[in-house]
Amino acid sequence: MAIPGLHLTQIGSDNFLLEPTRSLNIRTQDTLIESIVARLQQAGASRLYYDLSEQPLIDPVYYGWLDALARTIQAINVKMVCIHMQPTAAFALSKFMHETPIFETALDISGWQKTGR
């Protein structure tokens, strides 16, 4: 079943790629997170790649959504890796972020696999 505002695609056996669309409404984050977790659990996922290529800016609200999603899926033993973070987003996020984020970051999917983290 499709989740409104995002595409969740299985890549490989236990990896998923989450691509948010412009219609993503993070104000309904509880419902969204529940749907995502259900899909990940159902497929036995171990890693979720969150594509930020279309996100030019990350403000505290959006960071809150990323943080909530990463913490929740961590509870079901799925690691979140944010990929394709834009320079402007990284710049903005580093301005207000005081702690190390719970999610990992990578240039792209292959970049993450290469470093072997």
Place this chain on the structure above:
Amino acid sequence: MAQQPKATDASAKLAELLKLQVGSLAETIEKEGQNIFGGSNNLLGTDEINDFCIEFLELLVALLQSKDPHDDASPQFHALEMYFNNLSKQILVRGGRVEDLVRYIQFMQRTLIDALGNDKRVTVDDARTMLLFLSGLFNELILAVFQAYLEEKERTVYAQEAELRETATPITEIWDGVLTLPIIGTLDSNRTVLVMEALLNRIAKEHASAVVIDLTGVKNIDSQVSHHLIQMVQAVQLMGSDAIITGIRPEIARALISLNIDLSNVTTRASLSDGLKEAFRRMGILVSKKTD
């Protein structure tokens, strides 16, 4: 406003006078143009000077024949203003001086006033009105020239700043996916933000996996700058690259600690060479001596 018909009348007479004396006026103005911009000064060619002179007289006549020559919002006035704006840009771009241009404009004004004096039909009253008109007009034109001069200067300063920014952040791709950023001199907040912006864009462009930031050349660091530095490292890590800081001088290390800067999440190495080795190690690259 009551003087408007009188002024328009004087403008019509002045236009008539210009048309009658156009040949001699053009010759005098062209000659001075040659002295200032032509010959060895090499700022404008003879044809260009002649064309400019004729165009100026045509535009001036058009303004004098317009509905209200005093209206500085009229298309004729705007055309004359643009003419001087373009002339000054052309001369400044070719290395000319704004003072020479202003002298040339003042010469044009003097030439026109002289022409008024030579015509016996011009009454004292007309001459007064014409002088007032010419004085106001040429003041506006000189302002247009200064405006163009300032625009040109601003453009030059902006270009120089951009060049300075470029040279102040010599980000080099030293290996496929490995960037080095040697920081030399004093780091202030403005510069740190510029370096950070350039670095993040370069990471995205080159798809860099590791960045080695070398602080060997940094003499001083304060609380604000050290926070910016940590932010820079965080931003690099957020983009998915590894950040390695090298060449921290003892006094900088002491300053960072006394400022309570948390370096626990930052990889540091003693020298740039060690930093590169660490970057290679993380990327699984082995550099070894060739054996015979």
